[in-house]
Amino acid sequence: MTDEKVTAAICLIGDELLSGRTRDINTQQIASFLGPYGIPVEEVRIVPDDQSRIVEAVNELRARYTYVFTTGGIGPTHDDITADAIAAAFGVGIGHHPEVFAMLQARYDAMNTEFTEARQRMARLPEGAKPITNPVSGAPGFQTGNVFTLAGVPSIVQGMLGDIGHRLKQGIIVKSVTVRSAGLREGDIAEKLGLLARETDGVSLGSYPWFRSPTDHGVALVARSSDEAKLARAQTQLVDLIRSVGQEPEILEGEAT
Amino acid sequence: MTDEKVTAAICLIGDELLSGRTRDINTQQIASFLGPYGIPVEEVRIVPDDQSRIVEAVNELRARYTYVFTTGGIGPTHDDITADAIAAAFGVGIGHHPEVFAMLQARYDAMNTEFTEARQRMARLPEGAKPITNPVSGAPGFQTGNVFTLAGVPSIVQGMLGDIGHRLKQGIIVKSVTVRSAGLREGDIAEKLGLLARETDGVSLGSYPWFRSPTDHGVALVARSSDEAKLARAQTQLVDLIRSVGQEPEILEGEAT
Numbered sequence: 001m002t003d004e005k006v007t008a009a010i011c012l013i014g015d016e017l018l019s020g021r022t023r024d025i026n027t028q029q030i031a032s033f034l035g036p037y038g039i040p041v042e043e044v045r046i047v048p049d050d051q052s053r054i055v056e057a058v059n060e061l062r063a064r065y066t067y068v069f070t071t072g073g074i075g076p077t078h079d080d081i082t083a084d085a086i087a088a089a090f091g092v093g094i095g096h097h098p099e100v101f102a103m104l105q106a107r108y109d110a111m112n113t114e115f116t117e118a119r120q121r122m123a124r125l126p127e128g129a130k131p132i133t134n135p136v137s138g139a140p141g142f143q144t145g146n147v148f149t150l151a152g153v154p155s156i157v158q159g160m161l162g163d164i165g166h167r168l169k170q171g172i173i174v175k176s177v178t179v180r181s182a183g184l185r186e187g188d189i190a191e192k193l194g195l196l197a198r199e200t201d202g203v204s205l206g207s208y209p210w211f212r213s214p215t216d217h218g219v220a221l222v223a224r225s226s227d228e229a230k231l232a233r234a235q236t237q238l239v240d241l242i243r244s245v246g247q248e249p250e251i252l253e254g255e256a257t
Numbered sequence: 258m259t260d261e262k263v264t265a266a267i268c269l270i271g272d273e274l275l276s277g278r279t280r281d282i283n284t285q286q287i288a289s290f291l292g293p294y295g296i297p298v299e300e301v302r303i304v305p306d307d308q309s310r311i312v313e314a315v316n317e318l319r320a321r322y323t324y325v326f327t328t329g330g331i332g333p334t335h336d337d338i339t340a341d342a343i344a345a346a347f348g349v350g351i352g353h354h355p356e357v358f359a360m361l362q363a364r365y366d367a368m369n370t371e372f373t374e375a376r377q378r379m380a381r382l383p384e385g386a387k388p389i390t391n392p393v394s395g396a397p398g399f400q401t402g403n404v405f406t407l408a409g410v411p412s413i414v415q416g417m418l419g420d421i422g423h424r425l426k427q428g429i430i431v432k433s434v435t436v437r438s439a440g441l442r443e444g445d446i447a448e449k450l451g452l453l454a455r456e457t458d459g460v461s462l463g464s465y466p467w468f469r470s471p472t473d474h475g476v477a478l479v480a481r482s483s484d485e486a487k488l489a490r491a492q493t494q495l496v497d498l499i500r501s502v503g504q505e506p507e508i509l510e511g512e513a514t
Contacts, residue, residue: 012301022285028280044274076443080464116447156468211412224272
């Protein structure tokens with residue numbers, strides 16, 4: 001347990017995310033990973049493959065939040081510029097990291113694959129950066145100060161997160177309960193929910209409607225708190241609230257977010 | 258046809274996106290919508306349900322890009338604070354928009370549903386804002402200067418986009434071709450691709466690996482250009498590049514992004 005506020009931001013790097021070619025799932029993956037550490041993601045930015053834009057975003061975010069996670073742009077191709085951008089953001093040099101270079105050399109030797117100059121690029125780390133193990137495809141991410149630089153491919157991000165948890169400070173764990181109701185409309189409960197939100201200290205209440213079709217719509221009410229007793233009381237109040245307008249509540253168990 | 262550079266940014270508003278509860282699909286939806294108008298999305302931010310954070314992001318983005326699209330926070334509940342935040346960002350007042358109020362009143366009357374104070378909140382627009390029709394669920398979005406404020410629910414965003422296209426300036430249309438190859442590794446083609454990227458003026462080349470499992474991985478090479486002849490030549494060069502390392506290219510037709 002801790003009372004320290006620990007926060008995170010995510011900086012997604014890649015033209016393919018901005019163009020709509022690729023739908024981001026790393027935000028959800030990283031946020032869900034950080035939840036049990038009590039580290040809320042407080043901001044996300046998506047920026048193009050452009051060094052000055054990456055430098056600007058990373059420097060703003062690393063000054064404001066405890067941790068920053070970047071994704072994308074650490075492969076062997078010409079558009080992989082994240083390592084250079086991170087070095088520029090920190091004002092440090094960049095070069096082959098000896099252990100990473102040797103590890104990749106051995107890996108490609110074992111695959112009878114040439115360790116080309118392009119592949120050697122993946123051993124370039126900002127000065128002082130610590131590698132982050134990539135159990136999926138070898139080429140590591142790296143930690144520079146409070147900035148964790150990860151791959152863009154979601155399965156590789158997932159693998160790299162396994163070498164990050166032990167580096168994180170524990171923050172204040174926020175738990176949540178979700179009470180939802182198909183057919184409920186936000187307008188039916190908005191006044192009562194607003195009153196409840198004002199009188200429940202230490203619990204934040206959110207209302208999330210879904211509307212997939214005229215016959216598949218409803219509202220999910222989410223209570224979040226670091227105090228389990230308050231959260232349990234809020235759950236009862238949300239159930240009562242939905243019943244009070246003649247609708248049937250459904251409690252979703254085990255929702256961590 | 259136009260030579261004007263027209264740009265956009267997206268500001269997604271909502272704690273549920275930052276917590277990982279909800280996976281964003283509006284970025285992809287809006288970016289794909291803007292593609293045919295020649296309007297690239299150049300930045301995305303996700304910010305919490307916090308007025309000062311929304312104001313800061315919207316003011317930075319609207320100064321930098323031709324258009325800004327916000328999503329989320331325009332419903333009837335206490336956590337729907339986007340209209341107030343946009344008014345604050347523009348330094349204008351906020352109040353019931355007479356036509357929107359009358360439209361919603363008539364809509365709820367027709368449904369025999371009380372037009373409660375909470376529902377009336379959805380008729381509150383920043384001074385001078387123009388409504389954006391919501392064909393899905395009634396309550397409109399609105400345009401304030403160069404900022405389009407939309408709902409968060411994806412099906413409603415899609416509906417609202419239909420009342421936005423006619424308000425947009427046409428930019429420079431960028432088309433793309435994708436040539437992909439299962440089994441190809443980025444390191445196999447990185448040097449040649451880098452050379453090609455340097456010598457193909459007016460075409461940007463991106464390399465996007467996928468790695469779903471040890472037997473399902475590959476690379477998609479994407480060329481983007483506003484010049485169709487250059488794009489056609491780039492496609493041929495990418496096909497040749499992949500064949501030159503003994504792999505089989507597959508051309509994806511009709512990829513707009």
